[in-house]
Amino acid sequence: MPGPGLVTRAGALLAVAEPAGAEELLTLVQRIAADGGDGSDLVRRVAELFPAGELSCAVAGPTADGDLAVLVCGHATAEVDGRHEQVRLTGPGPAARVVAGPVTAVQLRLPEAGAPHPLARLDAGVVGAAGLSVRFGAAPQPPDEAPKPFQAVLLVPGFAPPLAPAEPVADTEVLVEGVDCKNGHFNDPALRYCQRCGIAMHQLTLVSRLGPRPPLGVLLLDNGMTLRADADYVVGRDPGRDPDVAAGRARPLRIADSYGGISRRHLRVKLSGWTVRVVDLGSANGTYVQGPGADEAPRVPAGGAVEVRPGAKIIFGRRWLRYESHRNP
């Protein structure tokens, strides 16, 4: 886009800046490109360089996860078409965001930028211009995602297995309403601090949007096994019979029980929105939830759902699961 300014492309990193004071930014882009071109790194370093958005500039680059990190300062703007959303960032910033990929279009510009010439292109280097527009063509068709096999966990009394992270379930991504912290982490709107970076979230510019739900923490089993709280679990001696497990809507957590207190399908840990709940599936001996710091563990009504707060324990038979999360109660 013609106009007064400087545009650079170094590998997969893109930047636009007003000319006065741009030298430091251009050097930084070059250096990070030479280091592998991590977009998150670029965004973080530019935010450090211009903490009050002193230089009008916009930068973007891919993250290690295939998303796009983007930042604007001053009078620059950025528009990104991502997988779930169209994002527009404005200064004075620095305002940053990680947009879930694959990204199909990026536009970084200063206010004076004119319309891009259809034949203009920049493969690498620095040119005098006030903005850039990139289209990544047709988004690659996502491959037919065969449902990932779910992992059943067999617990043998007396045998403590090593910590095992849960299988990610990218194929059952759930969209929830949330807000972004200043560093672009997607959060529960009820939180006062970002659960990823801990930054306070009482900025005036928080706008809620629909985004993929991040894991809500972990479920810690009494033997030390951890399960990621990113999907529903059906817990019992024979959870594979649950129709939702068979249909891939919940993971089975098979728990051996030598005391006879656990039903075949005993309980379900259910994620709804940003909340973890437990549902008793009509178990013979009941499910109990002990709130964080509480002495008593009231019984979950059969068929009823009870919220499980971070730090709370779900007790069934002689076994228990505790919900752990960075989220502040």
Ligand SMILES: [Zn+2]
């Ligand atoms: Zn954050």
